[in-house]
Amino acid sequence: MLSVLLAVVLVLLGAAYLWLRRHFRYWQDRDVPHVPPTLLVGNIFDLLRYRCCFGEQFERLYNHAASRSEDFVGIHVLHNHALLLREPALIQRVLVSDFSAFASRFERTDPVRDGMGSLNLFFAQYEVWKEIHQIFSPLFAHGKVKQMYPLLEEVGCKLEAHMAALKYAEDDSVIIEVKELCALHTTDIIASIAFGIEANSLANPQAEFRRMCKEVNEPRFKRVFHLFTMFFFPQRAELIRTHLYSAEYEKFMRASTEYAIAERLRSGAQRNDLIDIFISLKQQTASGARAEVLRQPDFFVAQAAFLLLKGGGALNYEAICNELPYMRMVVDEVLRLYPPTSFLDRRCTAAQGYSLAQTNGVDFRVPQGMPVYISVLGLHRDARFWPQPLVFDPERFSPENRKLHTPMSYLPFGAGPRGCIGTLLGLLEVKTGLIHILKNYRVEPCALTLPEMKFDAKAFVLTADGGTYLRFVKDKLC
Ligand code: HEM
Structure with a gap:
């Protein structure tokens, strides 16, 4: 036997x-x-x-x-x-000119049980994506992002207050772990833009919004397993009943979105944020003037929850966008060497x-x-397109040098119809944060700064492993 x-x-x-x-x-x-x-x-x-x-x-x-x-x-x-x-020319075909043949991402989550995960632009499959994209792309265009600028400026001032309250050494310097600082800044911005809520992460890093953002990115076994299924076995998403977010995060997001909408309706205030947009869309839906997807129970909270997950002198919007060309060059070069996606x-x-x-x-x-x-x-980091690719050199992005770039060799925001919808907002967020820091501080490496960045092997987006420590020395520019 x-x-x-x-x-x-x-x-x-x-x-x-x-x-x-x-x-x-x-x-x-x-x-x-x-x-x-x-x-x-x-x-x-x-x-x-x-x-x-x-x-x-x-x-x-x-x-x-x-x-x-x-x-x-x-x-x-x-x-x-x-x-x-x-090959960049082939990449151009797939992302842009022949988009209709590559209209969805490979990854997907359970469309039946995970409304919050599947109804955002990133995970939505083509038919649903088309409807959501039509609704949201005008909202992230120049004019709308410009209207959001005062909200970013407000958070920039909170960033200054946060840094001023730190404990300084006798030489007026302080060592800061910048990954966490950026996360606090981004959380406050997105909470303000998406929910019209003061998340207060900069004032109190233990505040609930920040705690939730940390929680959702924790590499717990169940979450890693679900993400792995969504990315590599998307055909099994329904079987595994994948969820992009934890039950706790979903509950928190639902409550926050409902509260924010109810509060705005009660006060009648106008903030030029997503909640204003949600309310106007809801009114149009009620009058039957809008697409089917808007009627899905998790539609609004799905958008808000995903935005929060993306976090990553007298100046005005025009100055930041147009009059600081060198800063733009530095940001572009950072995104070349360290593209988060x-x-x-x-x-x-x-x-x-x-x-x-x-x-x-x-x-x-x-x-x-x-x-x-x-x-x-x-x-x-390909020497065919970027000579001495590992050298940090913002001059690569000077107006003259930009003209020499091979199209599609630089894709920090992707490209084509499914390229990043938040490009303008993302860049504005980074630049406003930098301005509020650099106008008050000189930034230097310190004994804790690692000579070379290592990436966290468990993270989906490119993330520095361990902390990134820098010394900030008080040095007022204006
Ligand atoms: C520096 C900051 C950011 C970077 C580097 C970045 C990068 C990217 C990349 C590479 C993609 C994939 C594009 C592709 O597949 O071709 C993407 C998609 C997306 N991003 Fe961003 N992003 C940033 C900020 C933001 C912000 C602030 C928002 C929201 C307000 C946002 C919303 C989205 C959405 C909704 C998608 C999916 C687009 C679609 O499939 O239609 N991103 N992002």
């Missing part, structure tokens, strides 16, 4: 091995240049062992010896057959697939459903 059982197990193991070998020969069988995979884990073994983060894993594949001279290569993300694009992805949505013919002589039709990845970190 035992020997029969053993034989059955051996046969099953043998069959599984043969099936796996065939599965992982996918690219070889199609004569497509590819990075040789390892059985079961494909090409992301370093990521699974926490040897690197997502961004670095895709950068390693981008720079792999098998990829270096190719426009695109076949890879395996676990068991998924996928493509990694390297260090890889992009799309899923082929064309029923007939998509032909990559005319690219490097290799013809391959991307089948519907296949994920396609772009390594932003790889492109941003």
Whole structure:
């Protein structure tokens, strides 16, 4: 009996091995240049062992010896057959000119049970995305962001007050961990813009909003498992019942959004923030003038919750946007070396697939459903586009040098219809924060500053591992 059982197990193991070998020969069988995979884990073994983060894993594949001279290569993300694009002209086709064939991201969450996770722009699949995008894109355009500027300025003043209240050494200096400082600043801005609420994170870092933002990003097992399923096994999202947020965060967000809307309706105040926009959309929905998606119970809270997750002299909006060109150059160079979203992805949505013919002589039709990845970190550190790529040099972004950039070699905000909707707001947020600090302080490295930034292997977005400590010396510019 035992020997029969053993034989059955051996046969099953043998069959599984043969099936796996065939599965992982996918690219070889199609004569497509590819990075040789390892059985079961494909090409992301370093990521699974926490040897690197997502961004670095895709950068390693981008720079792999098998990829270096190719426009695109076949890879395996676990068991998924996928493509990694390297050539900017091909990236342009996928993100921009042939968008209709790559209209969704690969990742998705349970659309039935996770309304809060699936109804935001980032995770929404094409049909739903189209409706939400139509509603929200005008709200993040120049004019609207300009109206939000006073709210950012208000938080900038709170940032100054927060820093002034710190304990200084005799030489008027203080050492600050800047990652946390930026997080407090961003939380207060987004809470103000999205909820019309004073989150008070800068005044009290233990305040509830900040606590919730920390909680939602905690790498707990259940959350990591759900995120992993959403990104790599999206077909199983319903089975696993994935949720983008924890139950506690969902409860908090629902209560906050409901409270903010009710409070605004009661007071009748106008703040030019998202709550004003939500109220006007709700009124249009009631009169039947708006899209179906607005009637989904979690629509409004889904937008607000996602915005909070994204956090990352007498000046006025025009001055910040137009009259500080060197600061813009510095910010652009920081985003080149450290793009928070260090890889992009799309899923082929064309029923007939998509032909990559005319690219490097290799013809391959991307089948519907296949994920396609772009390594932003790889492109941003590629010597073909950025000579001496690891050198920090803001001059790369001077008006003259900008004209020399290869299109699509710089993608900190992605590109095409699914590029970042918050680009203007994100840049304004960074610049306002910098101005409120630099007008009062000189910033220097200190004994705790690491000579080289290491990335947190557990984080989805590019995140510095450990703290980033800097010395701030009082030095008033104006
Ligand atoms: C410096 C700050 C920011 C950076 C570097 C950044 C970067 C990105 C990137 C790379 C993407 C993916 C684009 C693609 O797939 O082509 C993205 C998408 C997105 N971002 Fe941002 N972002 C920033 C700030 C913001 C802010 C402040 C908001 C909201 C107000 C925001 C809202 C979004 C949304 C909604 C999407 C999904 C867009 C869609 O699929 O239509 N981002 N962001």
